[in-house]
Amino acid sequence: MSKEFMPKIISFLCKWCTYSGADLAGTNRMKYPPSILPLRVMCSSRVNPVFLIKSFLHGADGVLIGGCHPGDCHYQSGNYYTRRRFAILTTIFDSLGLESERLKLSWISAAEGTKFVRVSTEFNEKIKSMGENPAKKKIFL
């Protein structure tokens, strides 16, 4: 491939914190990779682990979940559930021989535009270094 590899990173962003943080990055005209494809959800806890599996098997090179900081969830405690589900899912990924490093969970508040830029840039770099998601060629849904 002569063209530079541009990963596709599905990003589930909670409406209250991380989505707003991403907006702030834009308002401040910060730059981050176009590979981040944001999907807005009401709360990170809406993200059923199946969504991540679905994204992964459909060929997403990485999946990012962004939620409110622990203790700061707009819905009291949704992000704690997200964290548990995420922990279990990465274990499942590892045991199936899938690359759990392609999944990332991060707490980014509405004020943390800079953090959003940093997290997404670093994650993008990491995925780039890992190359294309090999699972999409192996598994068919």
Add this chain to the structure above:
Amino acid sequence: MESKKTSSKIGVYICECGPNIADNIDIDTIIARLPSLEEYQNKELVVKRYKLLCSNEGKEFLENEIRENEFTHLVVAACSPRDHDTTFINVCKKTQLNPYLYKMVNIREQCAWIIPDKEKATEKAIRYIRAATSRVLKQSELIEKQLDIDPGVLVIGGGISGIETALSLAGKERKVYLVEKSSELGGKMNMFKELLPRQNGNRDIIEKKIEEVKKNESITIFLETELESAVGFLGNFEISLKNIKNNQPGAEFTVGAIVAATGFRLTDTGKLAQYKYSKESEVYTSLEIENMIKRDGKIVLKSGKEPESVGLIHCVGREEKGYCSQICCNYMLKFISFLQQQSDSIKIKDFYRDMCLPHKEDQGFFEEVKNKGADFIRISDVKIKGTHVEYTPIGKDKKEVDVDMVILAPAMEPEKGTEELAELFNVPLSETNFFQEEHQQLNPVETSIEGIFIVGACHGPAGISESMLQAQAASGKISTRLIPGKKIVPEVKVSEIMEDFCMGCRTCMDICSYGAITFDGELSVCVVNEAICRGCGNCAGSCPSGAIRAKHFTSAQIYQEIIEAIR
């Protein structure tokens, strides 16, 4: 049901946002590319650009376009939905198009402004619009319901917070029910003669307010009464009261909101080893001193003599509780000032750990008292044996002193019964056992249950002015939310449990922060109370059998978005 809609007609409108989007994204390329994409081959697609869709002309343009084209679905690619989602929802509402068949795409904050390369920005915008367009085709109409409300309010607690709330809210069209467990109104303020900051004898503040409450025809007072049950949601709570004296059921009525103003008590110093003292010794808590000032007009020993030396100990129980009670330093200064006025020769030893002086008047008051000769000693440790005080000044060796009287400032804790009340409401308590607010900064006087508010010291240590502030804040929120004669529109993007798939495991019930899910024993399935559900989708994320649909965020809709975004 979806199959009937083969004739879907989708409108995609791209806002230039002046130069904001137009300069960084090649809109013409989008207009040219979209219709040629395979997924739109057997669908009608209209793609247009407009200079500023949120302007009055823009909204009118969009409204006419929706009508004339008879769109079945609409996508608006513009700024962040945080800015203008509501704007375009309102445009849809003026037309035949159900607003839940519209979707906004953020190609400004999350495309045009973050990607310097115009070509790449355009690529991402196309990807993003495709994802939204596929998603919108999976969206379903949702119908907003309008519910009648009762504008009335139940206030629990007849202290200053409850009284102020009742007075702020009561009016011709709004009844207030004020419930107090003791036999009189006034709460802790009944114990005070003189108020902070400068012990000016303005006790008539509370007395006047109590009179006003009694005179107000829109306020019904229930003394020696407590809450038996409260069932419902914002706009409609069914209330039953209980008479404490004869343990008989009390009045029943409906209100639209509930305000807890149940206040505080002082922590039991008897439980703290270093502050143990017998009843005979000259050791008093701050509230006992307040009472004494009110009763006798002076601070005296049991013998009736005025003390010649007084030791005041701050932060009693602070370490054990893990929080600062905020008002104690101030009232200790008030006591010192009072003692200084009582006797010129009074010897004051004030043992403090940190001086908490949060209000603008406090520092001046502190300096005034200090300049009159009070000895302020910053300590790391203190212990009393009666009125014999052993203390360790910071960085120095242990010392001891005998005084005639010791005054303790015990930590404030939530009043007895707070836990039971929280359970009854199904609202959480914080780690400190005070009521937990919905959000410390953004929604400090409301709980996680919409329509249940917390004001005053049941919410955390608070003085009179903070309590008044909170009471007025909650009243403001309630009066804008529950407008007499107006209906409310509950959230429609709520969860729904499909009976056929639910296996009754109750996982969702356990994790719902709002108590919106109940178990139907007969059918052995869980059921969502739509009036309480806030639509976070946590239950849908947890359901092992996929029985829960988070409306407007269904799995089918999100799958579609995922697939298109990474196609």
